Amino acid sequence: xxxxxxxxxxxxxxxxxxxxxxxxxxxxxxxxxxxxxxxxxxxxxxxxxxxxxxxxxxxxxxxxxxxxxxxxxxxxxxxxxxxxxxxxxxxxxxxxxxxxxxxxxxxxxxxxxxxxxxxxxxxxxxxxxxxxxxxxxxxxxxxxxxxxxxxxxxxxxxxxxxxxxxxxxxxxxxxxxxxxxxxxxxxxxxxxxxxxxxxxxxxxxxxxxxxxxxxxxxxxxxxxxxxxxxxxxxxxxxxxxxxxxxxxxxxxxxxxxxxxxxxxxxxxxxxxxxxxxxxxxxxxxxxxxxxxxxxxxxxxxxxxxxxxxxxxxxxxxxxxxxxxxxxxxxxxxxxxxxxxxxxxxxxxxxxxxxxxxxxxxxxxxxxxxxxxxxxxxxxxxxxxxxxxxxxxxxxxxxxxxx
Amino acid sequence: xxxxxxxxxxxxxxxxxxxxxxxxxxxxxxxxxxxxxxxxxxxxxxxxxxxxxxxxxxxxxxxxxxxxxxxxxxxxxxxxxxxxxxxxxxxxxxxxxxxxxxxxxxxxxxxxxxxxxxxxxxxxxxxxxxxxxxxxxxxxxxxxxxxxxxxxxxxxxxxxxxxxxxxxxxxxxxxxxxxxxxxxxxxxxxxxxxxxxxxxxxxxxxxxxxxxxxxxxxxxxxxxxxxxxxxxxxxxxxxxxxxxxxxxxxxxxxxxxxxxxxxxxxxxxxxxxxxxxxxxxxxxxxxxxxxxxxxxxxxxxxxxxxxxxxxxxxxxxxxxxxxxxxxxxxxxxxxxxxxxxxxxxxxxxxxxxxxxxxxxxxxxxxxxxxxxxxxxxxxxxxxxxxxxxxxxxxxxxxxxxx
Numbered sequence: 001x002x003x004x005x006x007x008x009x010x011x012x013x014x015x016x017x018x019x020x021x022x023x024x025x026x027x028x029x030x031x032x033x034x035x036x037x038x039x040x041x042x043x044x045x046x047x048x049x050x051x052x053x054x055x056x057x058x059x060x061x062x063x064x065x066x067x068x069x070x071x072x073x074x075x076x077x078x079x080x081x082x083x084x085x086x087x088x089x090x091x092x093x094x095x096x097x098x099x100x101x102x103x104x105x106x107x108x109x110x111x112x113x114x115x116x117x118x119x120x121x122x123x124x125x126x127x128x129x130x131x132x133x134x135x136x137x138x139x140x141x142x143x144x145x146x147x148x149x150x151x152x153x154x155x156x157x158x159x160x161x162x163x164x165x166x167x168x169x170x171x172x173x174x175x176x177x178x179x180x181x182x183x184x185x186x187x188x189x190x191x192x193x194x195x196x197x198x199x200x201x202x203x204x205x206x207x208x209x210x211x212x213x214x215x216x217x218x219x220x221x222x223x224x225x226x227x228x229x230x231x232x233x234x235x236x237x238x239x240x241x242x243x244x245x246x247x248x249x250x251x252x253x254x255x256x257x258x259x260x261x262x263x264x265x266x267x268x269x270x271x272x273x274x275x276x277x278x279x280x281x282x283x284x285x286x287x288x289x290x291x292x293x294x295x296x297x298x299x300x301x302x303x304x305x306x307x308x309x310x311x312x313x314x315x316x317x318x319x320x321x322x323x324x325x326x327x328x329x330x331x332x333x334x335x336x337x338x339x340x341x342x343x344x345x346x347x348x349x350x351x352x353x354x355x356x357x358x359x360x361x362x363x364x365x366x367x368x369x370x371x372x373x374x375x376x377x378x379x380x381x382x383x384x385x386x387x388x389x390x391x392x393x394x395x396x397x398x399x400x401x402x
Numbered sequence: 403x404x405x406x407x408x409x410x411x412x413x414x415x416x417x418x419x420x421x422x423x424x425x426x427x428x429x430x431x432x433x434x435x436x437x438x439x440x441x442x443x444x445x446x447x448x449x450x451x452x453x454x455x456x457x458x459x460x461x462x463x464x465x466x467x468x469x470x471x472x473x474x475x476x477x478x479x480x481x482x483x484x485x486x487x488x489x490x491x492x493x494x495x496x497x498x499x500x501x502x503x504x505x506x507x508x509x510x511x512x513x514x515x516x517x518x519x520x521x522x523x524x525x526x527x528x529x530x531x532x533x534x535x536x537x538x539x540x541x542x543x544x545x546x547x548x549x550x551x552x553x554x555x556x557x558x559x560x561x562x563x564x565x566x567x568x569x570x571x572x573x574x575x576x577x578x579x580x581x582x583x584x585x586x587x588x589x590x591x592x593x594x595x596x597x598x599x600x601x602x603x604x605x606x607x608x609x610x611x612x613x614x615x616x617x618x619x620x621x622x623x624x625x626x627x628x629x630x631x632x633x634x635x636x637x638x639x640x641x642x643x644x645x646x647x648x649x650x651x652x653x654x655x656x657x658x659x660x661x662x663x664x665x666x667x668x669x670x671x672x673x674x675x676x677x678x679x680x681x682x683x684x685x686x687x688x689x690x691x692x693x694x695x696x697x698x699x700x701x702x703x704x705x706x707x708x709x710x711x712x713x714x715x716x717x718x719x720x721x722x723x724x725x726x727x728x729x730x731x732x733x734x735x736x737x738x739x740x741x742x743x744x745x746x747x748x749x750x751x752x753x754x755x756x757x758x759x760x761x762x763x764x765x766x767x768x769x770x771x772x773x774x775x776x777x778x779x780x781x782x783x784x785x786x787x788x789x790x791x792x793x794x795x796x797x798x799x800x801x802x803x804x
Contacts, residue, residue: 034764061802063783065407066789068803081803082407088804108804228804342761346801348794349763370763370779380781 003078006388006397015329015394017244018280018290021076022316023069023255024298025335026351026370030306037297037306037341038136039369041313045353046321046333046368053331053356055365058386060337061075066348069298072336073258077291077386079239087173087230088254090161095257096155100232105171105200108228109154109164111136111221112177113214119181124160125221137162138220143214148203157253158315164226166207171231172197178208179225187225189292237263238289242391247283249276250293259291273315279320285328292323301339309341326339331356331395332386333368350380357393405480408608408790408799412553414645417731420682420692422717423478425471425657426700427737428753428772430744432708433677439699439708439743439754441771442755443715445547447722448735448756449772455733455758457767458780460788462739474738476658479640480789489575489632494565497659498505502634507573507602510582510630511556511566513538513623514589520689523586526562527623532707538623539564544617559655566628568609572600573633580610581627589627600732620637639665640691644793651678652695661693675717679724685730694725703741732795734739735770735786750780759795 027036060067061082062074070091071081089106089229098106100166111133113122137154144152150168157163174193180186190204204226216223238244248259251270257264265287267279273294280290296315300309324331334353337346352373354365377388391397429439462469462477463484470607472493473483491508500508513535539556546554552570559565576599580590592606606628617624640646642665651663653672661668666687669681675696682692696718702711726733738756739748754775756767765779780791793799 028761028763036763053619057781062407062790063787064792064794064799065411066794066799068801071803085803091804096583291626347761348791348799349761371766374765374779374781400550 001385002259003080003384003388005400006391007241008245009397009400010241011392011396014245014288014395015094015396016288016290017330017390017394018323018328019076019390020294020316020323020331020333022291022294022333023299024301024337024339024346025313026338026340026347026349027301027309028176028340028345028347028349030342032057036370037301037309038313039371041388042318043313043317043368045317045324047366049320049331049333049356050354050368050372051366052360053354054360054363054378055352055354055373057350057370057373057376057380058353058383059350059380060248060383061286062382064348067337067341069254069336070258071087072383073255073364075337075383076334076386077234077262078242078384079262080384084235085219087232088228089163089234090230091254091257091261092228093156093165093257095253095255096157096163097260098153098155098165101167102232103167103171104239105166105173105224105233106107107164107166108232109162109224110229111160111162111227112225113220114187114225118186120180120185120187120225122220123179123181123183123225128157128160128221130156132221133159134160136215136218140211140214144207144210145209146203146206148199148206152207160221162224164207164224166203167202169199171203172200173229173231175229177227177229178204179227186221190226203351206232235261239263242260242387244289245287246289246291247287248291249279250291250292251276252293252295256294264291273319277319280323280325295336298339301341302344304341304344306341329357330390332390351383353386355389355393359393378381405482405786405790406416407802408573408793409643411802412645412793412802414796415674416690417798418690418692418729419732419792419796420694420734422696422718422733422735424695424696424697424698424699424715424737426703426739426741427715428711428740428742428749428751429703429711430742430751432744438772439703439711441773443712443719445715445719445770447698447719448727449768451568451722451733451735452490452756452770452774453768454762455756456692456705456762456765456780457756457770457775457778459752459768459772459775459778460736460755460784460785461752461782462785464784466750468748469739470748471656471738472660474785475657477785478664478736478738478788479664480644481637481664482786482788486637487634490630491565492631492632492634493656493659493663494559495567495659496662497655497657498559498565499662500555500557500565500567503569504634505569505635507568508537508632509566509568509628511564511626511628513562513564514625514627515622515691516625520588522582522587522589522605522627524622525581525583525585528622530562532558532560535562535564538617538620542613542616546612546614547607548608550601550608554609558708562623564626566609566626568605571605573605574602575631575633577603577606577631579629579631580606581629589625591651592628637663640795641665644789645798647689648691648692648693649689650693650695651681652693653678653764654695654697657695666693667792679721682725683728699737700741703743704746706743706746708743731759734792736788753785753790755780757791757795760774762797
């Protein structure tokens with residue numbers, strides 16, 4: 001079934017849908033254990049929802065595929081992750097609310113440390129202080145002047161992360177990354193992956209060299225590694241496709257970026273989950289779709305910290321009654337992908353999902369966990385179809401055919 | 403999801419994967435019974451693997467489709483069975499290590515018995531002795547000379563089975579088979595299925611007639627029935643697609659043929675399962691993917707012998723500790739298709755599968771059988787995606803997208 005069918009059947013009503021996304025929710029047991037992080041966590045509120053709702057397991061991209069956060073979120077919002085895959089640079093740019101232009105090439109940049117042998121000693125420059133990052137971006141903007149591109153921008157994201165934008169000229173995203181993703185080696189040289197990208201590759205090489213010159217006296221952050229190249233592109237909006245008026249409550253730039261690219265409105269700045277729920281409540285009347293993004297579950301999974309990921313899930317569970325008190329017509333709780341602490345990174349495992357609505361048919365899942373979801377009524381399904389199911393439970397899809 | 407995505411994400415490492423294929427593994431209960439062959443068999447070792455691993459059910463081609471061994475094996479190895487389907491003649495030729503040429507048309511041939519009324523009395527010529535088959539192939543090669551093709555080869559396979567190869571001219575595989583698949587009727591005449599195949603059909607009719615002339619004095623093997631026409635074609639290798647260095651341990655020509663066509667290495671000749679496991683062990687260091695093929699399960703299913711199929715499964719189970727002692731990183735146990743003894747042939751039922759690796763998420767399956775697999779974490783999935791899941795568990799697939 002094509003997602004375009006969903007679009008053709010959309011009708012508007014005033015029903016409200018919440019997608020509560022615990023990033024990297026899916027997990028694995030610790031060595032010697034039998035329960036995942038979610039199954040270990042005490043989650044009376046999620047369990048209650050699961051018992052009355054319908055559960056299942058979602059494949060973000062496909063069998064065996066470990067997704068990045070970009071494609072996984074596109075799938076969550078009903079956008080085919082293969083069709084809408086895009087370099088992380090554009091997601092960062094949109095997340096930082098950088099004024100996008102069709103002339104731009106966006107790049108994710110890490111400040112990093114080069115040792116005296118010219119090898120990368122630390123790919124994150126000791127998780128550079130964000131204030132220092134800002135000072136360095138100002139210094140770079142003032143001192144880097146390129147012959148091979150019209151303009152260049154440096155925008156601090158957080159800690160060692162920044163956005164770099166080349167503007168002007170006929171730029172291509174078909175060039176190789178300079179980040180070897182390993183320490184103990186020199187940075188890579190950007191190369192054209194297609195003949196038409198030769199000019200861009202030369203510009204990125206010039207950029208890398210000039211950044212290094214400007215940063216040469218820095219102790220920790222003496223180079224930048226570049227990756228996630230993306231040209232400007234536009235996306236069909238959730239309003240246009242699904243008739244929704246969506247709000248995104250997210251604290252990290254990348255997720256804000258995806259939300260902006262899909263036409264979601266962003267409220268006031270938030271940092272904590274409590275602030276996010278506050279933003280959700282105070283904007284409740286004005287929207288009909290709410291994306292609430294929780295980062296901590298993924299971060300603790302990436303850290304390989306099973307116990308802290310369990311706590312992060314329990315924290316969300318403890319705040320769930322505040323979300324339920326808003327009386328959403330459809331409440332979906334899931335992740336964008338799995339990040340098992342046992343693997344300290346994203347994984348290919350399917351993601352547990354629960355959907356709570358008045359129109360749920362009873363299933364076997366009476367608690368929220370990966371094993372219970374195996375018995376759930378949604379079965380195992382491609383993540384990109386979740387939006388259609390949510391719209392259906394909200395009465396927002398007409399009958400197909402007579 | 404397209405299988406090409408898997409190829410794009412492949413990274414090499416030294417992790418080792420075993421595919422232990424019990425041909426025709428899936429089954430049905432006997433009349434009046436409730437357990438399949440696999441569920442009836444005492445399989446403590448498989449049950450142990452299932453309890454610690456992840457289970458599911460595989461559809462070789464699609465809902466309701468009974469696959470031949472060719473498409474089923476292509477699906478197992480991550481090759482779309484609809485795209486890579488090929489006449490059995492080519493599989494036999496590759497299995498017999500016949501020197502393949504782009505000029506060839508390959509055919510599966512059965513020696514058969516024609517009665518005095520010109521009807522087929524036995525489609526297998528009383529399961530002809532292999533030595534007799536060899537003598538007849540020599541006689542045919544010496545005496546069959548065609549006007550409508552440059553050269554013809556006769557190669558003994560086993561018992562009544564042989565490979566026949568037409569070489570030269572502009573041959574087509576678009577002709578009808580001469581085997582009516584029933585006794586009590588005359589053999590069919592080869593007909594062109596498209597206009598461009600008229601010459602080939604005439605050559606195959608000439609071939610059938612001359613074979614009959616040469617064999618006219620034979621008591622049992624007095625004709626050959628021809629089918630499984632295939633032109634020469636090449637296949638992308640498993641090395642090229644998945645970065646694997648694969649070994650195939652199989653005792654039957656057809657499975658060796660598929661393995662050769664996909665670029666697998668074949669070790670010393672084997673006949674028994676014990677010899678196959680010996681070949682697996684002695685080649686363990688040199689490869690990273692191992693296809694181990696067990697034929698007996700399918701043969702006893704084809705015989706309609708429930709009890710003997712159960713024994714064949716128990717035999718494999720008893721040898722499983724020797725395979726596990728090699729410490730593969732990923733061990734997959736499944737079949738290529740179902741061959742229920744109750745149906746005495748291939749069937750359309752999905753095939754039980756278990757995958758054992760350190761990265762398996764616990765599921766409900768604590769024994770290996772069709773019913774237990776219904777509760778397994780892999781769910782019911784197209785067989786062609788199994789390879790991607792195995793590669794993922796072996797850490798051989800990179801993340802998709804940022």
